[in-house]
Amino acid sequence: MCSRLHYHDKLFGSVQNAVRILLVEDNSFDAKSFELALFDSGIRSDLEVCISASSACTKISMTKERIADIILVDLSLQDGNGFDVLQAIRSNLYHRYVPTLILSGSSRPEDVMLSYAHGANAYLLKPNEFQDLVLLVKQIRTFWVDTVQLP
Numbered sequence: 001m002c003s004r005l006h007y008h009d010k011l012f013g014s015v016q017n018a019v020r021i022l023l024v025e026d027n028s029f030d031a032k033s034f035e036l037a038l039f040d041s042g043i044r045s046d047l048e049v050c051i052s053a054s055s056a057c058t059k060i061s062m063t064k065e066r067i068a069d070i071i072l073v074d075l076s077l078q079d080g081n082g083f084d085v086l087q088a089i090r091s092n093l094y095h096r097y098v099p100t101l102i103l104s105g106s107s108r109p110e111d112v113m114l115s116y117a118h119g120a121n122a123y124l125l126k127p128n129e130f131q132d133l134v135l136l137v138k139q140i141r142t143f144w145v146d147t148v149q150l151p
Contacts, residue, residue, distance in 0.1 A: 018044040019145050022068035024056040024085050025049060025103075026077045030126065034072075034103075037133040043141050053080030057088040060095055067095050070144050073120075075104040075111055083118050090119035097151045099144050 021038075025031045031049045038045045048068070050056035057080075060067060071089060075082035082102055089095045101122045102115045112123045124140075127133045144150075 018046045019070065019141065020046045020068045021048070022056075022059075022071045023047060023049045023103075024053070024071070024073040024077070024082065026051045026074065030074070033130060033133060034137070037130065037137045040134045041137045041141070043137065053077040053082070053084045056085045060085070060088045060092055064094060066098060068098055070140065071095075071098050071100040072103045072140075073100060075102060075106055075115070083114060086115070086118040086120060099148075099150065101140065101144075 023031060023034055025034065028051075031051070035047055035049075038047060050059060056073075073082040073085045077085075082104070086100060086102075089098065089100050096119075099121045100119065101124055102111075102120045103124050103126055104111065104115075105126045107125055115123050124136065127136055
């Protein structure tokens, strides 16, 4: 199941020019923390959360336009893993060039290596403190939205 969160629309106005983010995260606390970090960082966003690998893969395969500006994927999902989601993204004509970042609690070198091997653009560790998550969200925006040029 995927759900779009329009929380930021009401506070910042229209979602026009908002950063469209797809978050694949099955932990509701982590998803809510990410949403609050977006709010605290002042980023105008249109956030959609998929709570399983299967729902993310279904959404990716059924969407016939660019799915998001940035995709963040957790590796540990209840019904699969983030590698399945990465493979679905990179094999899809519409989404293969969307920056896809792994946001994981695992610092295992093999997880990092496999993530890049499956096409991740970056591997980020989930911060333990909320303020560090806010800083990470700002850094993601600065680099992936404000700095780089994407196709």
